[in-house]
Amino acid sequence: MKHAIELEHVTKQYREKKAVDDMTLHIEQGSIVALLGPNGAGKSTTVNMVLGLTAPTAGTVRLMGGSPRDRAVRNRIGAMLQEVSVIDSLKVEETINLFRSYYTNPLSTGELLRISGLEDDRGKYATSLSGGQMRRLGFALAMAGDPELIFLDEPTVGMDVTSRQLFWRTIRSFAGSGRTIILTTHYLEEADSIADRVVVVNQGKIVADGTLDEIKESTGSRHVSFTAGSNVMTNRLLGLPGVTDVQWTGRRVKVYGRDTDGLLYALIRSDLDIQDIETHKGGLEDAFQSLVGSPEAETMV
Structure with a gap:
């Protein structure tokens, strides 16, 4: 071409x-x-x-x-x-x-x-x-x-x-x-x-x-989020197949990995106390922020 x-x-x-x-x-x-x-x-x-x-x-x-x-x-x-x-x-x-x-x-x-x-x-x-x-x-x-x-x-x-x-x-x-x-x-x-x-x-x-x-996909922004119960620990989440990172905000947890379908399957089978589950494929804003920082800085210069 x-x-x-x-x-x-x-x-x-x-x-x-x-x-x-x-x-x-x-x-x-x-x-x-x-x-x-x-x-x-x-x-x-x-x-x-x-x-x-x-x-x-x-x-x-x-x-x-x-x-x-x-x-x-x-x-x-x-x-x-x-x-x-x-x-x-x-x-x-x-x-x-x-x-x-x-x-x-x-x-x-x-x-x-x-x-x-x-x-x-x-x-x-x-x-x-x-x-x-x-x-x-x-x-x-x-x-x-x-x-x-x-x-x-x-x-x-x-x-x-x-x-x-x-x-x-x-x-x-x-x-x-x-x-x-x-x-x-x-x-x-x-x-x-x-x-x-x-x-x-x-x-x-x-x-x-x-x-x-x-x-x-290159920035690893795909994740599954949920509200965690008392038996949810970071080390248990990191031990699940495909998990690359875990982030907590209060009792709300984000579990990162390339295959969100696989993450969701592993979480459901884990018998962990979780609810309000959401999957996030990641968007351009997530990727941009991962590559260069805050998207609010994005202006033409």
Whole structure:
């Protein structure tokens, strides 16, 4: 399969700090990749190098077989960044038409207004939009050239629930058409619902890379929880087959292991005094916290 993005031993150094440290990453065409990491992990720096906004200190970056700075390559990509700059005197529709003029084969103005949910706001001055509306305008501008490769940087921040649902329905429809989508978000449930690959970055290095299931399973967050009676002891739980760890919170116990079905079977057969049993397969948030720390730190930097 062809690669949409290729990073080979890429480093970006700012004085004494390596924002990106010898990173090698290949992203296949048509995939949806969530790029996650805590504050200061190097995600923004990586994206900026891929977009050609900054040059690596060492290593090579290729975008769809060419340089990120080539005009022909730029004509095939769209980027929804955190900050959207608009011209004071232009209305929403005029702003969209201006961006359409930069591309060889743009989407129609009507289509861009529809997918961004801005049809009723087409006559407003862009500078008068709310934060959520501005994010939707940013999406319309990112899609103006009908891109093959789309970068979405914290795309739904500030959007209301209805706008967020429209946005993700649109992204899913585009994903089915063979486009490559790179997503950064601190809403881990969004990444969990759409990404087919997760790359976790910390301190400028890739610390995990795989499918959602692979990431979730690699961190050992699967467990069975229950309320413990008087005859439940940690040493007895650790002696059960498949148990890797035991954690107590008052009388509530979490027993960890890769096979939750096997754990549940072993617990039931153990004759231990337990009740209110629940199984937990582990989610992306659990995996992220295990890899890099508190998920609350997850922001694009």
